[in-house]
Amino acid sequence: MTRLIEKLMLVLLLALFAQVLPAAEEPPALQAVTGPQKEQLRALIAAAVKEGEVSSWDVVIQPATHNVLFEAFRKQYGMPASFKVNYSLARSADLVTRVNQELQAGRVTMDVVAIALLPFVHEKVKGGHVMRYDSPQYAAYRAVFEKGLGRDGYFAFNGAYIFVPMWDASKLNFTGTSWKDVIGAAQPGRMSMGDSANSVTYLATYMGLKSVLGVDYFKRVAEMKPTFIVRSEQIANQIVTGQDTFAFSGMPTRAYQFNKRGAQLKFLLPKEGVVLLPQAIFILAKAPHPSAAKLWLDFMLSDTAQKILVENEALISGRAGFVSPIPEYAPPIGKLNVIKIDWENITAEDQNKAKAEWLSIFKP
Secondary structure: OHHHHHHHHHHHHHHHHHHHHHHHHOOHHHHOOOHHHHHHHHHHHHHHHHHOEEEEEEOOOOHHHHHHHHHHHHHHHOOOOOOEEEEEEOOHHHHHHHHHHHHHHOOOOOOEEEEOOHHHHHHHHHOOOEOOOOOHHHHHHHHHHHOOOOEOOOEEEEEEEOOEEEEEOOOOOOOOOOHHHHOOOOOOOOEEEEOOOOOHHHHHHHHHHHHHHOHHHHHHHHOOOOEEEOOHHHHHHHHHOOOOOEEEEEOHHHHHHHHOOOOOEEEOOOOOOEOOEEEEEEEEOOOOOHHHHHHHHHHHOOHHHHHHHHHHHOOEOOOOOOOOOOOOOOOOHHHOOEOOOOHHHOOHHHHHHHHHHHHHHHOO
């Protein structure tokens, strides 16, 4: 009898082990879901593995951060070592041109695109160029959709950023609280500014700020003879090296990254408000690797990826319930005075007029 009981217990243990082992071997993404959703995800992962790669384009995320994201992505979904994420970092204007060229040529090589230019993204949605995909992550972005910072079924944002006054605290004692305090904060020629003639995101910022500050304010800024720069990294670097003493269009992301290396950059969140630039992430309708693209988009909107993005890029998360690990650089959206902009109804003509106006003021 004792031996029979021992045999029965052994059989039960083996059966239990057989049930537990597959679950333990499953990647975290599969372990987190059950039922039909689990089978759907399993099929999506298998299809993505078969595709073997995905193309991702962005305008902010640095290559080092992408490498961290990629490793976390592979672990999350159990992707083989052979799977590739072909990442490209581009200027906003260049990315717009690339997307338009591929669409016009009818030869799409891009899968996932992330860019902080909502009028452009809305235009592509209306034109049928953005894939309809009901990401399971969208449930955490309902507030984003309600605020007009995304569109359910088409895009949310993987992180948002702002351009605000920035300076080196070791070289300048600036105590302003307003955009108006920027006037006279630096000697003529010693302040940089985002180049709205060559950057759609700086142009969007100009349009938003003008709605609050007026054109005459920017005429006064022009009297400070700013230098015009496109890359946010260069703006920060020129303050650190002393080439500039102030930046009109500083980026908290770069302040965070430079300060980790010993700099003392500070920035101001002006009382009049800031223009929030949400990096809309979406899949092109004719993406060559649609299954892999869906997985990558899902991952980028997940809590895991949001933490990586905030910790490495100081981007502002739109995910509900997300707690920023660096609120002094990447505060919750609710803590920001965001200037309201009707992104969906801004037309190309509106942008062209704003660009012409900016050029007439600053004459770069």
